Amino acid sequence: MTKLLILLTFFSSCFSSVTMKEIRLQESDKVLVVYLSRTNNTKALAEIIHQEVGGDLVPLELINPYPENYRAIVKQVAEENETGFLPPLKTKVDIKKYETIFIGFPTWGMQLPPSLKSFLTENNLEGKTVIPFNSNAGYGVGSSFDTIELLCPKSKILEGFSIKGGKERDGIFLAIKGEKEKEAKVAIKSWLSKIKLGVVD
Numbered sequence: 748m749t750k751l752l753i754l755l756t757f758f759s760s761c762f763s764s765v766t767m768k769e770i771r772l773q774e775s776d777k778v779l780v781v782y783l784s785r786t787n788n789t790k791a792l793a794e795i796i797h798q799e800v801g802g803d804l805v806p807l808e809l810i811n812p813y814p815e816n817y818r819a820i821v822k823q824v825a826e827e828n829e830t831g832f833l834p835p836l837k838t839k840v841d842i843k844k845y846e847t848i849f850i851g852f853p854t855w856g857m858q859l860p861p862s863l864k865s866f867l868t869e870n871n872l873e874g875k876t877v878i879p880f881n882s883n884a885g886y887g888v889g890s891s892f893d894t895i896e897l898l899c900p901k902s903k904i905l906e907g908f909s910i911k912g913g914k915e916r917d918g919i920f921l922a923i924k925g926e927k928e929k930e931a932k933v934a935i936k937s938w939l940s941k942i943k944l945g946v947v948d
C-alpha cells in the first residue's frame with residue numbers, strides 16, 4: 748500500500764510538472780506587449796517585461812509620425828488632446844490572438860498619449876486582461892491609467908507600473924540604461940510577482 752502511494756505521488760508530480768510547463772507556454776503565446784516610445788525609455792521597460800513574460804513585443808507606430816522637435820510635439824499633442832483627435836495607426840494587431848495585453852506609454856501632457864487612445868478605440872479588449880506600464884519625467888501617470896479604465900470597460904485591468912524615465916525638455920533622453928535599467932528590472936520583477944504574472948522557472 749505504501750509502495751503504491753509512493754508510486755502514485757511520483758507519477759502525479761511528473762504529470763503536474765509537464766502540465767505546468769505547457770500551460771505557461773500556451774499563456775506566453777497569448778501575451779502581447781505593445782508600447783509607444785519616443786526616446787526609448789518605455790521601450791526599455793517593454794523589453795524587460797517581454798523577457799519576463801514572453802509573447803509578442805510590438806512597438807506602436809503612427810501613419811504620420813510626430814515631429815522631432817520637442818516644442819512642436821508638445822503643441823501638437825495638446826491640440827489633439829483638446830479636440831479628441833485619434834491619430835491613425837500604422838501598427839495593426841490581430842487582437843483576437845491575445846488574452847493578456849501589456850500596454851506601455853510615456854505620460855504626455857499628464858494624459859494617455861493620443862495614439863494609445865487610438866489603439867484602445869480600434870481594438871476590442873473585452874474580456875482580456877490589460878496591464879498598463881509607464882515612464883514619465885517624474886510627474887507621474889496623470890490621468891493615463893484612469894483613461895485606460897474608461898476605454899476598456901469590459902477588460903480586467905491589473906495594477907499598473909510606473910517609473911521615472913527621461914526628461915526631453917531638459918535634454919535627458921534615454922535615462923533607463925545602465926544602473927537605472929538594473930533598478931527597473933528589479934522593480935518590474937517585483938511588480939510582476941505582485942500581480943501574479945511573473946514566470947516561474
Ligand SMILES: Cc1cc2nc3c(=O)[nH]c(=O)nc-3n(C[C@H](O)[C@H](O)[C@H](O)COP(=O)(O)O)c2cc1C
Pocket residue numbers: 783784785786787788789790820821824852853854855856857858882883884885886887889911912913914915920921
Ligand atoms: C509631448 C510630451 C509630453 C510630455 N508630457 C509629460 C508630462 O506631462 N509629465 C511627465 O512626467 N513627463 C512628460 N513627458 C516626458 C516623458 O513622459 C518621459 O520623458 C518619458 O520617459 C518618455 O518615454 P519614452 O522615452 O518611452 O518616449 C512628455 C514628453 C513628451 C515628448
